[in-house]
Amino acid sequence: VCSKPLASVHFFPLEQNGKLVPVCERDYFKRLDLTCRTCGEALRDTYIVAADSKYHLDHFTCSQCDTHFGPDDLYYEHEGNVLCHYHYSTQYAIRCKGCSVTIFKQFVEGDNNERWHAECYMINKFWNVRLSDFYGQQRYAFHSIAVSSENPDAMEKMERDTEEKVYQIWTVLSAFEESSAATISDMLMHVSIGKYIDGVNMAKRFIDHVHILFQAIDLLDGMYIEKNEQGPNFKKEARALSRKTVDFFALLSQTQESGLRRIGITQDLLSLITGLANNLKSLIRIGLKSALTL
Numbered sequence: 001v002c003s004k005p006l007a008s009v010h011f012f013p014l015e016q017n018g019k020l021v022p023v024c025e026r027d028y029f030k031r032l033d034l035t036c037r038t039c040g041e042a043l044r045d046t047y048i049v050a051a052d053s054k055y056h057l058d059h060f061t062c063s064q065c066d067t068h069f070g071p072d073d074l075y076y077e078h079e080g081n082v083l084c085h086y087h088y089s090t091q092y093a094i095r096c097k098g099c100s101v102t103i104f105k106q107f108v109e110g111d112n113n114e115r116w117h118a119e120c121y122m123i124n125k126f127w128n129v130r131l132s133d134f135y136g137q138q139r140y141a142f143h144s145i146a147v148s149s150e151n152p153d154a155m156e157k158m159e160r161d162t163e164e165k166v167y168q169i170w171t172v173l174s175a176f177e178e179s180s181a182a183t184i185s186d187m188l189m190h191v192s193i194g195k196y197i198d199g200v201n202m203a204k205r206f207i208d209h210v211h212i213l214f215q216a217i218d219l220l221d222g223m224y225i226e227k228n229e230q231g232p233n234f235k236k237e238a239r240a241l242s243r244k245t246v247d248f249f250a251l252l253s254q255t256q257e258s259g260l261r262r263i264g265i266t267q268d269l270l271s272l273i274t275g276l277a278n279n280l281k282s283l284i285r286i287g288l289k290s291a292l293t294l
Contacts, residue, residue, distance in 0.1 A: 051077040062087060067152075086152030089159065096120050100132040101162045117163070119170040126174065127285040131166065134292035173284060180209045180280055187248070188273045196252055203248060206276070210241060213283055220290045232290045234283065241279035248272055 029035050029042035036043055038059035048055045061068050062075070062084040069075045069082070076088035083092070093102040097110065098120025108121040116124070124130055183206045190199035217234050224231030251272065 050075065051080050051082050053080065053082075055082075084152065086155055089155065096132075098124055098130045098132060099162055099166055101159050117166060119166045122174065123166070123170055123288075126177070127281070127288055129285060129288050129292070131162075131169075131292060134289065169288065173288065176209070176212075177281065177284060180206065181277060183209060184273055184277055188269065191252065191269065199252060200249075203245070203252075207245065210245065210280070213280070213287070214238065217283070217287055217290075220287060220294070223294055224290075227294070232286055232293075234286060237279055237282045237286060241276065241283060244272060244275045244279060248276070 023031075025042050026035065026040065029044075030040075034043045034047075034054065035041060036047070036056045036059050037053040038055055038061070041056075043054055043056065046057060048057060048060045050060070058068075060082070063081040064087045065084060067084040067086075069084075074085065076083045076085065076092075078088060078092045089102040093104065094107070094115045095101065096103050096107070096117045097114040098116050101117075103115055103117060106118060108116045108118050110116055110121060120131065183202055187199055187202040187206060190196070190202055217238070221231050251269065
């Protein structure tokens, strides 16, 4: 078939047009679809199947570099090619709309076919914050250095660090806001049915949440001062939150003085509770933006 001399090599009989003709080992295995994509030679022993191709164990490497994949190593497929993490990430992978880092696992599809990490999507949905808006330029600069210097380890570390940061932001802040929201809901319930002591206890728990948030804000202010930079202004939202909290206790006091056993869910009470929740969310959003800007 290939006109290779067969006098001194092992050959195989192949039926062709009703006749047996000798073929070399390579052509025989090629007809059986048992040749290595990398070297084109016969696959006599154990081999690997990936991206609709077959490889010798020693020849299973990235199509764009010499990275070798062992039995437990992670590799990626794209248009029939096998790729290492670095080349797949820099050339073909989808990037998150929220943090600009490669998406390797599950994602959320937003408007205009945007792809997000689940945590990035929720951070943007809850607090209208995209991490790439704050350190995107720094990331792209680092990305360019990593690509030009062929530094896959640094690139992968950057991606892992960002994913960890996103996960921490979402888990910590969502848990804090969920706990605060549950406390506010309990405040509303207890006061509306006349359980004022329980309402006061819930209000104390809410104040504990506010205290923690203000401590974090003070810490951010201190970090800006150390850098001789002007930090964001929290005063408007902080004062509004404090005023709403005082108004809540004032409402309890007026209710007890009037002798009402229960006030129900009035418009004033709903407005007060909603204001507390909104002010708290605003402070979280400003604090998150401030932390990301540092």
